[in-house]
Amino acid sequence: MGFKIAIIGAGSIGFTKKLATDILCVPEFHDVEFALTDISERNLGMIRDILQRMIEANRLPARVTATTDRRRALDGARYVISCVRVGGLEAYADDIAIPLKYGIDQCVGDTICAGGILYGQRNIPVILDFCKDIREVAAPGAKFLNYANPMAMNTWAAIEYGKVDTVGLCHGVQHGAEQIAEVLGAQSVRELDYVCSGINHQTWFVDLRLNGRKIGKDELVAAFEAHPVYSQQEKLRIDVLKRFGVYSTESNGHLSEYLPWYRKRPDEIARWIDMSDWIHGETGGYLRYSIETRNWFETDFPQFLESAGKPIDRTRRSNEHASHILEALETGRVYRGHFNVKNNGVITNLPADAIIESPGFVDRFGINMVSGITLPEACAATCMASINVQRMAVHAAISGDIDLLKLAVLHDPLVGAVATPEEVWQMVDEMVVAGARWLPQYAHAVPAAQERLANAKVKTRDWMGAARREVRSLDEIRAEKAAMKRAG
Secondary structure (H helix, E strand, C coil): CCCEEEEECCCCHHHHHHHHHHHHCCHHHCCCEEEEECCCHHHHHHHHHHHHHHHHHCCCCCEEEEECCHHHHHCCCCEEEECCCCCHHHHHHHHHHHHHHCCCCCCCCCCCHHHHHHHHHHHHHHHHHHHHHHHHHCCCCCEEEECCCCHHHHHHHHHHCCCCEEEECCCHHHHHHHHHHHHCCCCCHHHEEEEEEEECCEEEEEEEEECCEECCHHHHHHHHHHCCCHHHHCHHHHHHHHHHCCCECCCHHHHHCCCCCCCCCHHHHHHHCCCCCHHHCCECHHHHHHHHHHHHHHHCHHHHHHHCCCCCCHHHCCCCHHHHHHHHHHHCCCEEEEEEEECCCCECCCCCCCEEEEEEEEECCEEEECCCECCCHHHHHHHHHHHHHHHHHHHHHHHCCHHHHHHHHHCCHHHHHHCCHHHHHHHHHHHHHHCHHHCHHHHHHHHHHHHHHHCCCCCCCCCCCCCECCCCCHHHHHHHHHHHHHHC
């Protein structure tokens, strides 16, 4: 099956290597072409060398090409995978730092909240450029697999305005299922059956069965509270489970910034988070992790390249959806997963235009969603708050309407729990001005925003957040890893 797979943002080296390795685990895909494209020639060269080493070591006929010319990479591609971060870590730092001046403390800031909304404003114009190229030069009927956040906004824009066959993919459901299987004492996650439905990063395990036996709220709460690690790392998720009756897929830190209740006051944040790892709620945790990972990779690239020369172990294929979807579409071997698509009645109590994440089956006929799912009312209400923000944010990104953008941010649950309208208006002006080079649709609005900022009356503060850790040096990271290894 010698078809072409284009990967946009292939300079996300570790993730691109994982996706390509998964794809090469499928015997029928040994002669595919990986067409890599990125704006960073340096990263592009590194990932090209890694994949080439992997292909040669395993004596496969697959091919790798790498180019900064996106249309060339997309030319004739049957599948297009996106894992881009528009603006890179420089823009991302502003997504965290500017809201902190207004009291808004985010752990990740890439889905909604102030950071996620502005991230979407940067991504959506670029996503639409991708879609234009896909329509014009990719293979007829090419499928676009979006891994980039903000997942719902990017997928919404690609489907509604890009007019490309798009599915959004995330691994939150798989990770949540692994946790549940562990606390229930399962030998493998394969013993767990579940229906998980909602919107990306706010999906809910609405039906759980362990070896066919239905698992209720009380049993699940008791299992999590008895777990020596998760009882400390997932305090917020466990509290939501107690109150909502169902477990959320998303990590403690992510979930904390989608709700208006847990990060609204600095003194409350410490009650609900855990500082053992960034994902449990640390202020700007994912930004710190991303910086450290980048530094680590650049320093240790020779070791990554050497490890690429090992045989591919098909038994270690990851649970990322992409390779399984391609396998089902091309071979007809059925795959069940959880996919981000336009609702259109799949979830009965969410709007038709929303991008939902819900179960589906893939075969040669495409992605076939399980329809008729009704969320518990509290879950639907929480999802609706985010959907309304996402809709306004997408429309603002398309139109360049800065007033609509401010209204989207104002209606964000956590922003609204912390900031006044005057603070939101000034904060958005500041974020648009700071990110102007990545926001072409707002170019007309920047001069007026600059003028308003020059006469700003809302006071801000120099604040690092309620639970901040400094970026660690490579020596510090190595020392911590060594200490953990010694501890067992």
